Amino acid sequence: MQCERLIKQIRSWYIHVSNETMAPARMVSFIETHAEECHICQADPDLQKEIKKITELILPESKIPKAVRLQQEQAEMEKNAAADKDEESSSENDETDDVTDGEDGEDGEDYSSVDLNN
Numbered sequence: 001m002q003c004e005r006l007i008k009q010i011r012s013w014y015i016h017v018s019n020e021t022m023a024p025a026r027m028v029s030f031i032e033t034h035a036e037e038c039h040i041c042q043a044d045p046d047l048q049k050e051i052k053k054i055t056e057l058i059l060p061e062s063k064i065p066k067a068v069r070l071q072q073e074q075a076e077m078e079k080n081a082a083a084d085k086d087e088e089s090s091s092e093n094d095e096t097d098d099v100t101d102g103e104d105g106e107d108g109e110d111y112s113s114v115d116l117n118n
Helices: 004-018 024-037 039-043 047-058 066-096
Strands: none
Touching: 004 024, 004 039, 004 047, 024 039, 024 047
């Protein structure tokens, strides 16, 4: 964050939120309003990412807009599906490694070093 004014305001607003004299959603609204109007904030390329992080920390899950929650849930589901697919393909490779050579016994044990005289 490059705007010192916004940093000071966020600290002040956060105190109000922690004392429950300001709603977290209002704080996020104030941050977004300031960012839209401030020339320093408009030039800051990382500000939107930082606002998103603050929003995730400040707002409880139920207060995050439904559209944003749906996007997050969809992204998580796609990530889990990709992980499941990778897991399935790796388990298929493991099953093909269990094939034994004809030199070993039927159950896959090697009897070449067994002393049969005892």
